[in-house]
Amino acid sequence: MKIGLRTVKTAVAAVLAMLLAGALNLLYAPSAGIIAVLSVGNTKKSSVDTALARLISLGIATSLSFLCFTLIGYNALAFGVYLLLFISISAKFQLTDGIVVNSVLVTHYMMEESYSWLLIKNEFLLMTIGVGFALLLNLYMPDIEKQLKQKQLNIEENFREILSGMVRTLNQNPKEMLDKECQKLLIFIRQGQQKAQMYQENQWQRTDVYYEEYFSMRRTQVRMLSDMVNLLKDIEVEETLVENLRPLLEFTVETFHEANDGTEILKRIDAVYEIYRMKPLPQDREEFENRARLFQFLQSFKSFIEIKTEFSKSIAKLNEETASE
Incomplete structure (x- = not known):
């Protein structure tokens, strides 16, 4: 069985992201590792583009989910309405890569039934740590x-x-x-x-x-x-x-x-x-x-x-x- 360089970088990025998120006592710390797994790209440029796009996407997801959960309640129906709006907006602005990972983070708001600044900060830190370690590991690329x-x-x-x-x-x-x-x-x-x-x-x-x-x-x-x-x-x-x-x-x-x-x-x-x-x-x-x-x-x-x-x-x-x- 051959293990490729990208696989190694993905595993290392995930471990480091989870360890740092845990050391900072962030809620749902393992999510940082999952974000890292989904953010390791084939090139440096793709990693940077992914990082920026997902941070912007998280801002949109947080705003939309706040409206949905506040008006409808912290339930599955509100999450469904959020998805209808978020997927449509993401497709229009070419931010579809962030749909899955940011929707997972949005469920944290639903489970906590809160949009406190500490929780919002928590989610943005999870995202930043995940995409940050993915970008860091992608700084090394073999010369082709x-x-x-x-x-x-x-x-x-x-x-x-x-x-x-x-x-x-x-x-x-x-x-x-x-x-x-x-x-x-x-x-x-x-x-x-x-x-x-x-x-x-x-x-x-x-x-x-x-x-x-x-x-x-x-x-x-x-x-x-x-x-x-x-x-x-x-x-x-x-x-x-x-x-x-x-x-x-x-x-x-x-x-x-x-x-x-x-x-x-x-x-x-x-x-x-x-x-x-x-x-x-x-x-x-x-x-x-x-x-x-x-x-x-x-x-x-x-x-x-x-x-x-x-x-x-x-x-x-x-x-x-x-x-x-």
Whole structure:
């Protein structure tokens, strides 16, 4: 049985919260531990957001329950009316995470049949201690940047494999399941995006959006790549018409890398365009349609490279702005 880091942090936060609440002689001290369990998030940012939202939510819950219990009585009917109002308001203001935990705290008012300042202070202390220890334990997060860099390498290798498959199947019926490979790559990129978001939310001071932008760029590229694969299936032209395209794809495979901004590839694409413009016009409709698909393939390939070029420019500009601040 494997025990994860989040599980350990949750258990420690709960124990510490209960011990502190007990040491302060708070009523319903175990509730602080339960609050801690429900407040340990996946990232530092999520823990801070949860803490603030639940404190605000507790203020709303206390006010609503006071009205309900005072007007109707300290009974189940009043609690039901409170829930109708509290759940509706929480949903409207996106505070739904606090519905369960704050409703538990509200039952303390019902059982004590009191809204004394000491009891209200007691409930807010329980909440503060619970979310406080959850936040404290979440200050430590393992650095996942190495994982992100490894995912980058894996993704780029997958791109190279698909492009190599295109070289092999150019101008013939593709036997490789390149479209399925594109779908697998898309799933892998989505996983990278999730990791990148987690990495970003664990940064207190830095606004390093590079990894999120990188995986977003590759996600756009893989969709374009999928379109190219579909076009490739229907391209059947004379070998002389693809003799310049094949070296272009091979060069892309050899130079496909995170640091490559694609400018050299774009120059080679323009050179291939010029060669195609010098070719004799198609002689019949079938040849025309095949040439059209080949031209569309080259257009899609150019867009595929331009996505990376624009990304490189935007990151360079962002770095310049950050350096000048």
